[in-house]
Amino acid sequence: MELTELGEIFGKLLLSCVLGGLIGYEREARHKSAGLRTNILVCLGSCLVMMISLNIRDGTSADAARIAAQVVSGIGFLGAGAIMKEGLSVTGLTTAACLWVVAGVGLGVGLGFYAGAAMTTGLVFLVLHVFGSYDSWMAREDNFAIAVIAENRPGVIRSVTNLLEGQDFFLHGVRVLMREGDYHYSKESVLEIEIEFSSKEKIDRASVMETMRSIEGIIKAEALN
Numbered sequence: 001m002e003l004t005e006l007g008e009i010f011g012k013l014l015l016s017c018v019l020g021g022l023i024g025y026e027r028e029a030r031h032k033s034a035g036l037r038t039n040i041l042v043c044l045g046s047c048l049v050m051m052i053s054l055n056i057r058d059g060t061s062a063d064a065a066r067i068a069a070q071v072v073s074g075i076g077f078l079g080a081g082a083i084m085k086e087g088l089s090v091t092g093l094t095t096a097a098c099l100w101v102v103a104g105v106g107l108g109v110g111l112g113f114y115a116g117a118a119m120t121t122g123l124v125f126l127v128l129h130v131f132g133s134y135d136s137w138m139a140r141e142d143n144f145a146i147a148v149i150a151e152n153r154p155g156v157i158r159s160v161t162n163l164l165e166g167q168d169f170f171l172h173g174v175r176v177l178m179r180e181g182d183y184h185y186s187k188e189s190v191l192e193i194e195i196e197f198s199s200k201e202k203i204d205r206a207s208v209m210e211t212m213r214s215i216e217g218i219i220k221a222e223a224l225n
Contacts, residue, residue, distance in 0.1 A: 016047035016109045019121040020102050026128045043106035046071050050110025075103040142203045145224035148193040156217040169197040
């Protein structure tokens with residue numbers, strides 16, 4: 001292997017580190033789960049895999065395409081680990097998308113498509129920075145989740161949901177479990193009800209909880225977030 005070829009390989013690997021690092025720096029600055037090192041390694045590894053696929057001596061262009069496709073699909077496992085559900089909110093989707101794009105940037109560098117990789121990095125950085133600031137200006141819904149212990153009687157669930165709907169809350173989910181008579185709140189069977197809802201306005205949590213506890217048949221009500 002000639003010195004110029006070695007220099008080209010090192011240059012591609014170094015460029016992938018720089019481009020992945022630019023995106024990773026933005027993620028690190030926002031204290032996201034996949035930060036500087038993760039994005040650099042994803043971009044670097046993708047670049048290496050692409051160069052390996054292009055240098056399969058007895059292979060074809062189809063071999064390179066198949067190996068590159070495995071990077072694109074395989075990065076999904078890493079991205080899935082960054083996605084988490086916290087109450088009503090799902091976090092990590094942007095981080096997972098970043099990892100997928102960074103893998104594409106690495107593949108582009110490994111292929112020698114430098115202009116496309118550099119422009120993609122710039123656009124990703126612009127989107128994350130500009131729209132990240134824009135998110136804070138946009139009005140967000142106020143999400144709330146409560147857990148209710150109620151007597152197992154007809155109409156109690158409807159009373160709870162009617163109360164929330166009457167205050168113009170948006171119901172996202174209602175989960176009901178029945179507990180038998182040995183449950184410590186009552187000798188009779190009781191209902192465990194978990195409700196997730198939101199409002200375009202700030203929710204007066206104390207008022208909601210006070211009103212909820214006043215409903216006939218409610219034994220206990222507590223906030224989950």
